[in-house]
Amino acid sequence: MIPAKFDYVAPASVEDALAALAEHGDDAKIIAGGQSLLPVLRMRLNAPEMVIDLGRIDSLRGIRDDGDSLVIGAMTTHHEVRDSDLVREHALLLSKAAAEVADPQIRHRGTFGGALAHADPAGDLGAPALALGAEFVIAGSGGTRTVAADDFFVDLFETAIGEDEILTEVRVPKHTGWGAHYEKFVRVAHQWPIVAVGAACRTDGGSIAEARIALTNMGSTPLRARGVEEALAGAAATEDGVAAAAARAAEGTNPPSDLNGDADYRRHLAGILTRRAVLAAAGA
Numbered sequence: 001m002i003p004a005k006f007d008y009v010a011p012a013s014v015e016d017a018l019a020a021l022a023e024h025g026d027d028a029k030i031i032a033g034g035q036s037l038l039p040v041l042r043m044r045l046n047a048p049e050m051v052i053d054l055g056r057i058d059s060l061r062g063i064r065d066d067g068d069s070l071v072i073g074a075m076t077t078h079h080e081v082r083d084s085d086l087v088r089e090h091a092l093l094l095s096k097a098a099a100e101v102a103d104p105q106i107r108h109r110g111t112f113g114g115a116l117a118h119a120d121p122a123g124d125l126g127a128p129a130l131a132l133g134a135e136f137v138i139a140g141s142g143g144t145r146t147v148a149a150d151d152f153f154v155d156l157f158e159t160a161i162g163e164d165e166i167l168t169e170v171r172v173p174k175h176t177g178w179g180a181h182y183e184k185f186v187r188v189a190h191q192w193p194i195v196a197v198g199a200a201c202r203t204d205g206g207s208i209a210e211a212r213i214a215l216t217n218m219g220s221t222p223l224r225a226r227g228v229e230e231a232l233a234g235a236a237a238t239e240d241g242v243a244a245a246a247a248r249a250a251e252g253t254n255p256p257s258d259l260n261g262d263a264d265y266r267r268h269l270a271g272i273l274t275r276r277a278v279l280a281a282a283g284a
């Protein structure tokens, strides 16, 4: 289908984009890579009068080292996140998860910030960002504010970003030397996961000193598997040690039931995928 008619601007700065948002209010929609928004417009599920393209704002692109954190610009593509040496060295889980997003065409157009702002519960980047304790920098007419990952994902397709605000960058605390793995279960290749698990582990000798685990599509937002994290602290990095902890993966979750699987099936998957993800992250 062809989208409803809309006006289009492509400002060159965040300030101009915010001014356009303020001017058009509810009638405006931001476009980043367009990989989620364009299908929505084509199906006429949304019909904004003004589309504000962030694609010409250079300051929103790129990945930089900022001491204890990496800073990833909102308009950085999935491909760039996946391919970045900085991300591989300090936030390996994000690199692994970005490699699992859709197909190469979508990874070259879709953006890190767009995916996180879209907040699809089946999106592959929310759980890894949550697991690593990312912080979200959001610009509005009153200046910028920083929101912790625990407070960023509010509900299905809903985040802490206000209608008159723009996500400009994501700060990711460095997890240098941590092993990581993103285990995604799909029915067909290049699609959103039925369930997925992101795991990052710091090992010490033969045991897991610290683990950060988050689940995709086990509720209306990405979820930390805190019970698993607790159980893994000090556990042996062995099949048995990890399996006992992974059995707690579904604690506190509220998975959906749909044609791909019911809630009980997803709970079962969460345990299996957590075990696999942790074993791979711990190099066991």
Ligand SMILES: Cc1cc2nc3c(=O)[nH]c(=O)nc-3n(C[C@H](O)[C@H](O)[C@H](O)COP(=O)(O)OP(=O)(O)OC[C@H]3O[C@@H](n4cnc5c(N)ncnc54)[C@H](O)[C@@H]3O)c2cc1C
Pocket (backbone or CB within 6 Å): 029, 030, 031, 032, 033, 034, 035, 036, 037, 038, 039, 054, 074, 100, 101, 102, 103, 106, 109, 110, 111, 112, 113, 114, 115, 117, 118, 122, 123, 124, 125, 161, 165, 166, 167, 168, 190, 191, 192, 193
């Ligand atoms: C066939 C197909 C398969 C896919 N498979 C997967 C998959 O396996 N895993 C996965 O995770 N994703 C998948 N995706 C989605 C893809 O990752 C998109 O790139 C991503 O969800 C949205 O990023 P975008 O840059 O394209 O955002 P857009 O589509 O441009 O925008 C998405 C939404 O976010 C808002 N937005 C964008 N940027 C900002 C910003 N900086 N500040 C505030 N609001 C903003 C927009 O207004 C819009 O509401 C798939 C998409 C398609 C078409």
